[in-house]
Amino acid sequence: MANIPTLTFDAVIVGGGGAGMRASLQLAQEGLKVAVLTKVFPTRSHTVAAQGGIGASLGNMNDDNWHYHFFDTVKGSDWLGDQDAIEFMCREAPKVVYELEHMGMPFDRNPDGTIYQRPFGGHTSNYGEAPVQRACAAADRTGHALLHTLYQNNLRAGTQFFVEWIALDLIRDADGDVLGVVGMFLETGELAVFQAKATLFATGGAGRIYAASTNAYINTGDGLGMAARAGIPLQDMEFWQFHPTGVAGAGVLLTEGCRGEGAVLRNSKGERFMERYAPNLKDLAPRDFVSRSMDQEIKEGRGCGPNADYILLDMTHLGEAEIMKRLPSVHEIGLNFANVDCTQEPIPVVPTIHYQMGGIPTNIHGQVVAPKDGNPNAVVNGFYAIGECSCVSVHGANRLGTNSLLDLIVFGKAAGEHIVEQVRKSPAAHKSLPADAMDKTLARLSRLDNSKSGEYAQDIANDIRTTMQAHAGVFRTQKIMDEGVTKILELDKRVPHIHLKDNSQVFNTARIEALEVENLIEAAKATMLSAAARKESRGAHAHNDCPERDDENWMKHTLWFKDGNRLDYKPVQMKPLTVDSIPPKKRTF
Amino acid sequence: MTDVRTIEVYRYDPAKDEAPYMQTYTLELDGSERMLLDALIKLKKQDETLSFRRSCREGICGSDGMNVNGKNGLACLLNLNHLPKRIVIRPLPGLPVIRDLVVDMSMFYKQYEKIKPYLINDTPAPAKERLQSPEEREKLDGLYECILCACCSTSCPSFWWNPDRFIGPSGLLQAYRFLIDSRDQATEERLANLDDPFSVFRCHGIQNCVAVCPKGLNPTKAIGHIRNMLLRRAT
Numbered sequence: 001m002a003n004i005p006t007l008t009f010d011a012v013i014v015g016g017g018g019a020g021m022r023a024s025l026q027l028a029q030e031g032l033k034v035a036v037l038t039k040v041f042p043t044r045s046h047t048v049a050a051q052g053g054i055g056a057s058l059g060n061m062n063d064d065n066w067h068y069h070f071f072d073t074v075k076g077s078d079w080l081g082d083q084d085a086i087e088f089m090c091r092e093a094p095k096v097v098y099e100l101e102h103m104g105m106p107f108d109r110n111p112d113g114t115i116y117q118r119p120f121g122g123h124t125s126n127y128g129e130a131p132v133q134r135a136c137a138a139a140d141r142t143g144h145a146l147l148h149t150l151y152q153n154n155l156r157a158g159t160q161f162f163v164e165w166i167a168l169d170l171i172r173d174a175d176g177d178v179l180g181v182v183g184m185f186l187e188t189g190e191l192a193v194f195q196a197k198a199t200l201f202a203t204g205g206a207g208r209i210y211a212a213s214t215n216a217y218i219n220t221g222d223g224l225g226m227a228a229r230a231g232i233p234l235q236d237m238e239f240w241q242f243h244p245t246g247v248a249g250a251g252v253l254l255t256e257g258c259r260g261e262g263a264v265l266r267n268s269k270g271e272r273f274m275e276r277y278a279p280n281l282k283d284l285a286p287r288d289f290v291s292r293s294m295d296q297e298i299k300e301g302r303g304c305g306p307n308a309d310y311i312l313l314d315m316t317h318l319g320e321a322e323i324m325k326r327l328p329s330v331h332e333i334g335l336n337f338a339n340v341d342c343t344q345e346p347i348p349v350v351p352t353i354h355y356q357m358g359g360i361p362t363n364i365h366g367q368v369v370a371p372k373d374g375n376p377n378a379v380v381n382g383f384y385a386i387g388e389c390s391c392v393s394v395h396g397a398n399r400l401g402t403n404s405l406l407d408l409i410v411f412g413k414a415a416g417e418h419i420v421e422q423v424r425k426s427p428a429a430h431k432s433l434p435a436d437a438m439d440k441t442l443a444r445l446s447r448l449d450n451s452k453s454g455e456y457a458q459d460i461a462n463d464i465r466t467t468m469q470a471h472a473g474v475f476r477t478q479k480i481m482d483e484g485v486t487k488i489l490e491l492d493k494r495v496p497h498i499h500l501k502d503n504s505q506v507f508n509t510a511r512i513e514a515l516e517v518e519n520l521i522e523a524a525k526a527t528m529l530s531a532a533a534r535k536e537s538r539g540a541h542a543h544n545d546c547p548e549r550d551d552e553n554w555m556k557h558t559l560w561f562k563d564g565n566r567l568d569y570k571p572v573q574m575k576p577l578t579v580d581s582i583p584p585k586k587r588t589f
Numbered sequence: 590m591t592d593v594r595t596i597e598v599y600r601y602d603p604a605k606d607e608a609p610y611m612q613t614y615t616l617e618l619d620g621s622e623r624m625l626l627d628a629l630i631k632l633k634k635q636d637e638t639l640s641f642r643r644s645c646r647e648g649i650c651g652s653d654g655m656n657v658n659g660k661n662g663l664a665c666l667l668n669l670n671h672l673p674k675r676i677v678i679r680p681l682p683g684l685p686v687i688r689d690l691v692v693d694m695s696m697f698y699k700q701y702e703k704i705k706p707y708l709i710n711d712t713p714a715p716a717k718e719r720l721q722s723p724e725e726r727e728k729l730d731g732l733y734e735c736i737l738c739a740c741c742s743t744s745c746p747s748f749w750w751n752p753d754r755f756i757g758p759s760g761l762l763q764a765y766r767f768l769i770d771s772r773d774q775a776t777e778e779r780l781a782n783l784d785d786p787f788s789v790f791r792c793h794g795i796q797n798c799v800a801v802c803p804k805g806l807n808p809t810k811a812i813g814h815i816r817n818m819l820l821r822r823a824t
Contacts (some may be wrong), residue, residue, distance in 0.1 A: 045650075
């Protein structure tokens with residue numbers, strides 16, 4: 001460890017997306033010494049690709065309040081979401097959105113000068129009665145507007161960014177406390193220890209464990225891999241959201257905002273089939289519901305195209321002016337990735353992997369929790385997680401559109417505030433690093449750098465992706481999932497045999513990709529094992545052999561541990577902070 | 590019919606190459622590749638030492654700017670059907686090369702930071718949103734959408750000559766985005782910050798920036814507006 005420098009901070013944040021930068025802004029504004037490690041330049045984080053909006057009951061368009069938002073989110077989660085966290089998020093929502101506006105975020109506007117809001121899937125007024133306009137939007141570039149605004153404000157606050165530094169491992173001592181991370185600079189290959197009183201993961205999801213994904217190449221679940229290797233469980237990883245409208249073949253996302261603005265889904269007969277499945281909300285039912293309905297249409301032979309394998313997203317009736325004003329990027333994506341001018345023709349779409357509901361378990365302050373001495377939610381000292389890599393759990397078994405951006409901002413801020421408080425409360429020096437802090441990382445790197453033969457990292461990554469696509473997709477049976485478990489455990493054995501042909505220290509992207517595979521496999525194992533064990537259908541986990549939700553036996557969170565692939569469970573928090581609990585009901589829309 | 594492309598790529602790894610060189614690859618496409626980025630990822634399977642940045646693969650993150658057959662663009666938005674059999678790829682011009690197609694963008698970012706790219710309004714914030722009319726908000730269209738890919742600034746001869754002193758088209762587009770935002774109160778400070786012979790006035794209206802912007806934005810027009818504001822301020 002002699003020649004590897006240790007850099008010391010109050011807080012180290014891993015990930016420069018929406019969640020990480022909302023937290024870093026809080027810390028920098030409070031004068032803490034904070035480092036943000038980000039493997040891409042911050043504005044290239046995947047938050048930038050969010051399109052439709054951020055949910056908050058501002059009530060600018062119709063009658064709305066946070067109680068309605070709370071109800072929709074609990075119901076949307078299929079009663080797997082924790083009601084304390086959901087209440088916290090929905091109550092905080094208007095405030096954090098106004099703060100974004102004050103920071104300069106270019107929201108669209110109403111004639112009275114207020115923020116424009118559009119309808120979205122599962123957003124209703126008066127507890128499910130009718131669609132409500134709750135999604136605060138900047139055209140169909142809300143994520144871009146949000147991420148750039150946060151970066152800009154971090155520049156103003158003087159946040160220290162370590163750009164193109166990838167975190168490789170978490171440092172935990174014998175007490176189980178988290179003391180920082182080991183990071184690597186892509187440009188030079190140099191390593192450093194980032195020591196901190198608080199280590200915050202905001203590393204995003206692992207959407208690249210699937211073959212057909214709306215996610216960016218960088219979404220390899222790095223935080224999940226690091227946490228799992230350090231003995232932290234991963235929660236509810238069987239729940240993966242299929243977004244109804246990924247461009248067929250390309251996977252690129254088309255926002256639910258299309259349907260919010262009035263687009264409809266049609267089958268090969270030209271029928272607006274969602275009217276049959278969800279008579280009330282129709283095309284604006286939650287995503288798990290719409291994706292399954294599309295799947296059903298295709299299975300029953302009413303898919304479109306020469307192979308009857310996709311559905312059409314039709315917005316031609318909205319008119320060119322409205323499309324170009326509200327959905328300009330959708331128009332662009334249609335031209336680029338489907339050869340379709342969506343003002344004239346419908347776009348072929350299929351349900352596509354989009355969002356990871358599960359992740360590193362946390363409480364509403366962003367503190368990571370894990371079972372210890374009989375307490376299922378014991379705090380792991382010094383460790384925080386927020387955003388898609390975390391599971392607080394506000395999304396439960398199915399996330400509502402626009403609640404992801406909201407999650408980033410609400411919990412980014414909450415974690416930031418909590419860290420400030422903690423650091424101020426304990427001004428003592430940093431805990432000393434264990435002597436073996438770097439050992440595991442150095443061993444992994446040296447094995448990779450000295451490999452003489454073996455497999456190409458991307459061949460293994462691709463096998464993980466095709467396996468997950470086939471065995472943990474929209475359609476799940478016990479047999480399909482059990483086979484998936486066998487296959488993914490076989491793949492796990494291949495990962496240590498990755499051979500790296502590029503030994504350069506300078507911007508070695510092959511090495512980064514190889515290291516990412518070690519994270520992908522942890523997310524894949526967590527998903528596959530958790531899914532095969534859950535004998536019910538809930539939200540995005542649709543189990544063909546157990547088609548009903550089983551609250552008596554399965555209204556509980558899954559915890560997967562890397563060691564021995566052990567599964568454990570803990571209860572769902574049914575008690576909100578201040579209001580009455582919403583008891584489980586059958587979900588119809 | 591097989592689709593075989595000849596792809597010539599600028600290669601340079603300072604750790605082992607004395608000088609940059611062009612390497613020629615032959616790549617057979619099987620029809621599953623749509624964009625140039627897909628072809629590059631396939632090439633990387635042949636030769637994993639080939640280095641380039643990429644992330645979202647849909648033209649919103651701005652990672653994969655490069656110079657393709659003489660014109661800057663994003664690899665993920667360049668359709669292979671619109672590219673010829675022979676494709677020549679170089680890093681974005683004018684910036685130091687770290688390795689292969691990866692350039693050091695610090696100078697580009699520094700110019701962005703110079704224009705104070707954040708809303709300045711130090712009056713106490715209201716309990717709700719600051720109001721802005723749809724017409725005022727529309728003035729930000731064509732400005733805020735910049736993805737910082739640097740395709741424009743690295744195609745600009747004025748930026749090549751004075752990357753340390755000329756803000757460049759991307760930074761100026763953002764400068765105007767804040768100058769024109771009805772909520773911003775630092776117009777005078779912003780203009781004073783730009784009022785020198787280099788920051789803005791090195792733009793000679795060549796419009797390379799407009800020709801290459803993958804998001805269809807028009808920095809030249811924004812620069813014209815800033816120029817007018819500066820001239821009005823001087824009189």
